[in-house]
Amino acid sequence: MKSRKYLKVYRQFLHTSLASELEYKTNILIDFITAILSLIGSIFLLSIFFQNDGGIGDWKFEEALIIQGIYTILNGITNTWFNPNLTEIVKHVREGTLDFVLLKPIDSQFFISLKKINPSGFLEIMLGFFLLIYCIKINQINLNLGFLTLCLITIICSISILYSLWFFISTTTIWFVKTWNATEVLRSFLYIGRFPLNSFSFSLRIFFSVFIPIAFLTTIPSEVFLGLSQLWKIFVEIIVAIVFLITSRKFWSFALKFYTSASS
Amino acid sequence: MQKNIIKVKNLSKSFDISSKEQGLKGTIKHFFKRKTKRIKVIKDISFEIKEGEIVGFLGANGAGKTTILKMLCGLIYPSEGSISVSGYLPFRRKENFLKNITLIMGQKQQLIWDLPPIESFYLNASIYDLDKFEAKRRIKKLSDMLEIDDELFIPVRKLSLGQRMKSELLAALIHEPNILFLDEPTLGLDINAQRNLRQFLKKYNKETNATICLTSHYMKDITSLCKRVICVHNGSISYDGKLNLLLKKLSPVKEILIICRSEEDANKLENSSFSVKNKTKNEITIIVENNSITSSLKNILNNFDIEDLYINEPPIDEIIGKILIKKEYGI
Amino acid sequence: MGSNLINRKIFTLLKVQYSNMLEYRVEIALWAISGIIPFFMLNIWTNNNLNESINITDIMLSRYFLCAFFVRQFSVVWVVFSFEEDSLMGKVSPYLIQPLNPFFRYFAQHIAEQITRFPFALIIALFFFIFNPDSIWIPSLGILFLSVISTFLSFLIQFLIQSIIACLCFWTEKASSIERLLFIPTLFLSGLLAPVSSFPEYVKTWIYLTPFPYLIDFPANLLSGNSINLSGGFSMQILWILILFPVFRIIWSAGTKKYTAMGS
Numbered sequence: 001m002k003s004r005k006y007l008k009v010y011r012q013f014l015h016t017s018l019a020s021e022l023e024y025k026t027n028i029l030i031d032f033i034t035a036i037l038s039l040i041g042s043i044f045l046l047s048i049f050f051q052n053d054g055g056i057g058d059w060k061f062e063e064a065l066i067i068q069g070i071y072t073i074l075n076g077i078t079n080t081w082f083n084p085n086l087t088e089i090v091k092h093v094r095e096g097t098l099d100f101v102l103l104k105p106i107d108s109q110f111f112i113s114l115k116k117i118n119p120s121g122f123l124e125i126m127l128g129f130f131l132l133i134y135c136i137k138i139n140q141i142n143l144n145l146g147f148l149t150l151c152l153i154t155i156i157c158s159i160s161i162l163y164s165l166w167f168f169i170s171t172t173t174i175w176f177v178k179t180w181n182a183t184e185v186l187r188s189f190l191y192i193g194r195f196p197l198n199s200f201s202f203s204l205r206i207f208f209s210v211f212i213p214i215a216f217l218t219t220i221p222s223e224v225f226l227g228l229s230q231l232w233k234i235f236v237e238i239i240v241a242i243v244f245l246i247t248s249r250k251f252w253s254f255a256l257k258f259y260t261s262a263s264s
Numbered sequence: 265m266q267k268n269i270i271k272v273k274n275l276s277k278s279f280d281i282s283s284k285e286q287g288l289k290g291t292i293k294h295f296f297k298r299k300t301k302r303i304k305v306i307k308d309i310s311f312e313i314k315e316g317e318i319v320g321f322l323g324a325n326g327a328g329k330t331t332i333l334k335m336l337c338g339l340i341y342p343s344e345g346s347i348s349v350s351g352y353l354p355f356r357r358k359e360n361f362l363k364n365i366t367l368i369m370g371q372k373q374q375l376i377w378d379l380p381p382i383e384s385f386y387l388n389a390s391i392y393d394l395d396k397f398e399a400k401r402r403i404k405k406l407s408d409m410l411e412i413d414d415e416l417f418i419p420v421r422k423l424s425l426g427q428r429m430k431s432e433l434l435a436a437l438i439h440e441p442n443i444l445f446l447d448e449p450t451l452g453l454d455i456n457a458q459r460n461l462r463q464f465l466k467k468y469n470k471e472t473n474a475t476i477c478l479t480s481h482y483m484k485d486i487t488s489l490c491k492r493v494i495c496v497h498n499g500s501i502s503y504d505g506k507l508n509l510l511l512k513k514l515s516p517v518k519e520i521l522i523i524c525r526s527e528e529d530a531n532k533l534e535n536s537s538f539s540v541k542n543k544t545k546n547e548i549t550i551i552v553e554n555n556s557i558t559s560s561l562k563n564i565l566n567n568f569d570i571e572d573l574y575i576n577e578p579p580i581d582e583i584i585g586k587i588l589i590k591k592e593y594g595i
Numbered sequence: 596m597g598s599n600l601i602n603r604k605i606f607t608l609l610k611v612q613y614s615n616m617l618e619y620r621v622e623i624a625l626w627a628i629s630g631i632i633p634f635f636m637l638n639i640w641t642n643n644n645l646n647e648s649i650n651i652t653d654i655m656l657s658r659y660f661l662c663a664f665f666v667r668q669f670s671v672v673w674v675v676f677s678f679e680e681d682s683l684m685g686k687v688s689p690y691l692i693q694p695l696n697p698f699f700r701y702f703a704q705h706i707a708e709q710i711t712r713f714p715f716a717l718i719i720a721l722f723f724f725i726f727n728p729d730s731i732w733i734p735s736l737g738i739l740f741l742s743v744i745s746t747f748l749s750f751l752i753q754f755l756i757q758s759i760i761a762c763l764c765f766w767t768e769k770a771s772s773i774e775r776l777l778f779i780p781t782l783f784l785s786g787l788l789a790p791v792s793s794f795p796e797y798v799k800t801w802i803y804l805t806p807f808p809y810l811i812d813f814p815a816n817l818l819s820g821n822s823i824n825l826s827g828g829f830s831m832q833i834l835w836i837l838i839l840f841p842v843f844r845i846i847w848s849a850g851t852k853k854y855t856a857m858g859s
Binding site for chain 2: 005008009012013015016019020095096097099100102103104105106257260261
Binding site for chain 1: 626628629630631632635638639641642643644645647648649673676767769772773775776779780782783788789793794795
């Protein structure tokens with residue numbers, strides 16, 4: 001059965017990747033400290049916004065913290081899966097070993113996206129999770145099954161959109177080899193995800209909803225948490241996620257076609 | 265009757281390359297508008313390979329051997345013509361096709377750097393749908409053939425080059441493919457490792473009847489492994505046939521190394537009608553056509569005072585080097 | 596005579612690197628775009644009238660962020676990543692044999708890229724003025740000159756800090772993690788996301804003892820015409836350079852000693 005094979009292969013990926021990453025324990029520690037500092041810095045910035053009766057959008061400080069929590073979880077997922085595999089594909093293209101990947105009887109997008117894992121990202125995910133739990137407490141949010149399901153759906157959609165954006169950059173390696181630049185652009189734009197959508201002016205709000213869907217990534221799930229969300233927004237997010245996933249796959253096949261007709 | 269497992273007909277491949285003028289002005293122009301040229305690197309080639317054959321692709325750098333090999337694997341999409349490998353179209357990269365082939369590239373590795381090779385083997389095994397027992401069995405068989413054992417449990421980065429090469433081979437062969445593509449496999453290896461690789465390939469071919477296509481710069485690879493050689497020059501095939509026939513047809517000369525009694529004698533020989541290859545003090549090497557060896561020898565022995573004499577074939581490198589440089593040689 | 600030779604070396608290095616830079620036009624454009632965070636931050640500040648909480652008119656705040664963008668564009672440093680990549684690819688050994696400290700090469704690369712970026716930065720500034728016509732102003736020649744110097748000093752400080760971290764590559768595998776860690780305080784404390792004047796008092800007491808405010812806040816305030824301590828700022832910048840340069844020399848010679856002793 002196909003899915004059994006892919007699950008088996010993924011278990012191997014996990015095993016081999018963790019085994020090699022855990023050789024570098026100090027790295028994991030440094031990355032975790034970086035995640036903590038980044039969170040502290042962003043909360044510090046938020047406090048500056050909220051000082052002297054200031055505020056952003058119509059959000060209270062405690063509510064804005066939820067966005068920070070979701071952002072941290074998403075950032076952790078990025079650092080666990082998306083980033084390390086981006087580095088891998090850059091290495092493959094540069095060293096000419098992408099050919100080995102293409103000759104394996106396994107889906108190349110699966111291989112490229114999931115081969116590596118960076119355990120320090122796990123700590124960041126947990127950090128975001130704890131912040132989220134703390135926020136649920138201080139905002140006195142009621143948890144019930146329907147609510148949790150909605151939250152899960154929106155977060156899965158956010159992860160899919162985020163994955164598609166990162167995989168898009170990974171795919172461009174085939175043309176550009178070096179991707180720091182594109183990665184930096186994506187990171188700068190994603191940083192906006194730390195703040196609620198309506199802290200921005202109207203035109204930027206449109207920009208961040210339509211052109212670069214940062215809004216979907218953090219604001220919509222946060223609104224679900226606060227019970228502020230509307231069902232149509234959730235539907236839109238689901239559709240956006242599906243569209244992004246399909247587009248990322250199509251772009252990858254296109255890139256492979258280019259690679260196989262242009263490389264020598 | 266061995267059937268043809270690889271069939272190539274009228275195959276061509278063109279690439280678009282961007283060109284740039286020299287100097288700063290050229291760079292600025294290039295910044296605003298890129299010019300591309302279409303270059304045909306493979307021009308209308310055809311050949312067929314039978315199952316179990318070992319075929320060597322010979323050619324200068326840039327002649328197109330690697331491109332041909334990659335087209336046979338399915339890594340490069342042909343521009344014109346047809347390829348069929350084991351009945352499949354390679355560039356479709358169907359799963360059953362991929363399970364039957366393997367590509368080994370010199371100095372490029374697929375093993376995971378920080379882990380022992382055995383981990384990479386099990387990873388490959390799961391990708392190729394082998395269960396654990398089958399994988400274990402094949403690893404044992406191949407490691408016996410390759411004569412490696414404990415090294416499989418040491419991280420790849422700590423292995424010597426020779427051990428790494430053997431591990432790479434194992435990883436590439438764990439799924440028992442019956443067509444092997446090797447691109448410059450002995451690149452960067454020392455003499456021992458090269459010899460080991462050649463012996464292993466010969467053994468493997470004998471035991472499994474696998475078809476082997478390899479490209480190489482090292483003549484020893486081709487001469488010790490391949491009965492058949494395909495010479496590629498500027499994207500076309502200039503020779504396709506038995507290696508020994510090629511060598512015979514191309515070396516209608518022999519070299520005679522003459523050791524004279526004195527330097528004067530050597531100088532006399534140098535100024536005679538023979539074509540001289542090189543000369544040091546009292547030793548001189550001359551080149552003589554095969555059909556005039558006897559008369560030349562008579563001439564030398566009668567007219568010159570010599571101490572010793574050796575008759576040699578010119579080095580194989582030079583013979584094959586001629587193929588790489590000359591365009592036509594009437595074969 | 597000696598200085599003539601050095602000048603020629605510098606000029607040739609610059610010319611070669613400039614040629615290199617022009618090859619990567621897309622990359623340059625992307626780098627320029629990735630500096631866009633200050634504008635998004637500005638949007639948050641003005642959209643929520645947060646400038647009132649720190650007693651600055653929103654015009655001055657706009658100019659501050661525009662200047663922060665410029666200062667960042669021309670002082671951003673990435674030498675850690677270049678060095679780490681070169682050492683992974685084994686390019687450092689040949690550099691060490693040449694009678695030129697490889698960091699000069701990186702220095703020239705950075706200057707060359709800044710020159711190439713200048714047109715893109717100007718275009719972005721143009722867009723800024725189109726969207727914010729009230730903020731249009733032209734700084735006086737004197738201020739411009741001083742700001743250029745101050746930005747260059749900020750660049751030097753960051754270059755030295757990153758070079759010191761890059762030298763850690765001689766001892767550890769992943770010096771870039773340390774750089775990512777150090778980037779966090781740079782991001783939050785340098786004035787890129789919020790002017791230092793908006794920070795709470797307890798931060799302002801110690802922040803001027805660190806190099807951070809002199810990286811963006813001081814040059815940006817200088818250029819935008821906000822009131823600042825001119826001599827104090829310049830002396831601190833120079834002081835930090837005087838401290839960091841010998842540290843770099845020491846770590847560099849210790850590193851090369853170790854490198855050549857171990858035999859790469």
